[in-house]
Amino acid sequence: MLQLSIENLQVKYGSQVIIDHVSARFNGGNMTAVIGKNGVGKTTLIKAIAKLVRRGGTVRLYDEKRNYSSQDIAYVPQMGNAAARLTVFEMVLLGLVKDLRWKVGEDQIQAVTDVLTRLNLLALSQKPFHQLSGGQKQLIFMAQSLVSHPRVLLLDEPTNALDLRHQLIVMDQARSYTKETGAITIFVVHDLMLASRYGDNMILLDDTQIKTQGPPQEVLRPDLLESVYHVKVDVEKNGRGYFNVTPIAPI
Amino acid sequence: MQQNNPVCTSIYTDINKSRIIISLCSLAALFLAVIADLAVGSANIGVQAILTALWAGPGAQTVNTVVLWDIRLPMTLTCIFVGGSLGVAGLQVQTITNNPLASPYTLGISAAASFGAAISITVGFAVAGYLWLGTSLLAFLLAMLVSMLIFFMGKLKGMSTTTLILTGIIMNFFFSALQQFLQYRASAEIAQVISSWTFGNLARSTWTSVAVNGVMLVFGSLLLLGWSWKLTALSAGEERAYSLGINVEKLRFGVFVISAFLIAEAVAFIGTVGFVGLVAPHCARLLLGEDQRYLLPLCACFGGLLMLLSSVVSKLMSVGSMLPVGIVTSIVGVPFLFVLLLRYKG
């Protein structure tokens, strides 16, 4: 089984420490949600795992057969105001940019086709990227990352600015990829309900450290949430088994 | 939906096929423009005579061969290579500054080149006895000097789009001011020569300029083509390119250096020519999209084409004295720009 192990991860911007002595283990086929206040370092954490920022500590990705490198870790940013004028097909093709040569290989075209099919976006393949809706753009960003068959998928606030429908579509796609390929997905969200719904595990970051990690019921405890968010909350499970976190009043 | 979708695959290859066709058509247009430019000129040589002169080679000492081999051919070839260099440099400057309205002159390199030429003209600097060689050398050297300044500024503050644009603005103003000062202090005749240098004029072409421009264009383009996919990714979004594992800073540095060389050599011999570096990339994009494997060569092609058309127009419009091509490209380029503005969808 695939394992991702991070030990004593530390990231500093100049003299300021953003995350410090962060350790965690992730198993293949599982999704982990990273939650915490704004600016606490959630994005920094996953960027550090993807080796996009300078980091101290170790990150190891391996299974029984072999070790993997940061090449197998894909980071998907927020789609923001991305307005590339490339076609959707070409955008997804760029996910393979490290391996693209002058002539695009048949297998590479096939990979793009596969991923677009999987995400039900094949019909859009000739459309210019900048003409897509926000939700579609985010899906294409994910497709870009999925096309290279990463072993670890890091999603940075993938549901921000998306409508309800696309929030679910994006997260469903991430989950199906995780379960089908046995990959590890770590995603940063603000919406605690989405976090607990899709996260097999959760990590609560506070003040450069991991305050708690574990399955949702262990992390979504009112006392923990209050101490981190400084808001009085009610936590309850609804009929479908999803956690609802209702903020009552600031402390 | 089937996993194996031949329709999707074929659409992509179809697009690439149509791009190849467009490229070939553009090359054909370029070839025709070359013929036109060689055929037009104040010496009024008929097509038959041109072919004869071409066949006779550069050694023969007839009026027609001198006109063709010593005057027209260097002009036409310089025209293509300078236009091509400006087209490619324009594309890359737009890419690394993330600004579709940038041109090769945004970085301030050509202002430095003009100043270098002004110094040379003022002091009468000659190399191997040739004044023009001195002027071109000094123009090139100053352009490279400023490029190094920008390079180190980038190392200091990070090679971001803001750094590039702001530094370019500073350089433009600074060197324009210096050049104007030189003109102010010079005699009326020297001041006129300096100011006429800033109008790019193909009459300044020589076989040397053909060689330098040609070699550097080919070299620079080959290097850039090796980075095509990374550049395409960069133009799709800096943030995303970075997260796809591309070292964006390093890429910008490399592209900047090559663009600086291209701009310097394009300007050093014949002076500054406007609009080509701005318009050629846009025309190419409209026809081909953003894939730099095709975009880059086509920018070179369109740049050369635009220059050749301007050259033909300026020759047809001139009676006696030659209209500098640098003026005509602006006139020819403006309608292009209008059309682009109308079609640009925000």
Next chain:
Amino acid sequence: MKKKLALILMCLLLVLSASACSNKGENAPPAGSNRQQSSAAITFSDLAGRRIELEFRPEKYIVANYIANFLMVGGAESLDQVVGMTFDGWEDTRFGEYTVFTQAFPRMLGGEGGITSIGGYHDDILNAELIVSLKPDIILMSNSQFTANNQSIAAFEAAGIKVVVLDYHAQKLENHSRSTEILGKLLGREKVAQEQIDAYVQAINDVKARIAALPAEKKQKKVYVELGNKGVGEYGNSYGNSMLWGGIINNLEAKNLAGNLQAGYAPLDKELVLTSDPDTIFIGGSIWSGDTKGDQMRMGFTVDENTAQARLKGFAQRPEWKNLTAVKNGEIYGIDHGSLRNMIDYTFTQYMAKVIYPDLFKDLDPEKTMNDYYAKYLPELKYTGTFMIKLK
């Protein structure tokens, strides 16, 4: 990255050295030109310091500059040898000269059997193709044209056209003399050229000698020269001590108001003119375009005296100049700007000398000298005009 830079630099060096070699090839003399000859018939150094050797006297000329000087040395017949000259913009920039010369020599207007225009006054760049296709033996040009057309020189010489650089623009005695001497050699009019040089040198030396003999307190006159092309409302250019009119004033040991100019030429500050209170004022005139207010200074060919006087009066009546010494004494003069850069300009040195030191140069009649000069060397040039006037 560094490897690539090094590669580019190497390429550049290779290319430069390759083309340096190829350039020598271009400058090889045309085949068949090494006909058996003992020594070259005409040799001299031109005004760009180039050694010129001609086996035969040139028959077909292209005169890219100084056509007036050319004709003065060569005489009217020499125009028959001219197949090309710079014509575009001549009418706009020097209307008087243009009118008078084209009337006397209609061949200049082009057309069948006429002279072809190979460039113009806006730009120094000459039409290389046209020049080569006219098949001249020689092309005469100025220094700035030599600089601006440097790249075409090789092509001209490959086509067997000798390129000779003259210079009357520097307004230096030595350059005027040498240029005229070269014209004399080329046109086989050495005697005429020498006459003109002698007259020039002798006149200038005479003026200088007489002034040098004066005691210092007699050389205190303050002189203000302004080009009257901006009209009355705005001040035109004045010249520093090494340039054009300023150079002449300096040679006359008078105090040039613009003597301390940083630039070679520039308009003087209005206050400076007032506080300096010049004793003598010269306004340079010509026929320029853009005379929207009708008050530019007019002098030169075709200008009638009434017009010149009227325009000069306009300057004299500048409101802020009311109390200037020069104005109160009526020491206001007009001079023709177009007459500079010409062997004839020594008469203007004489005129200004006479104005500044009236007692010293009573025997001189510069205007008559000028008219006699034209009558002697280019009698075909029939002209009217006003060249040197005092405000009436």
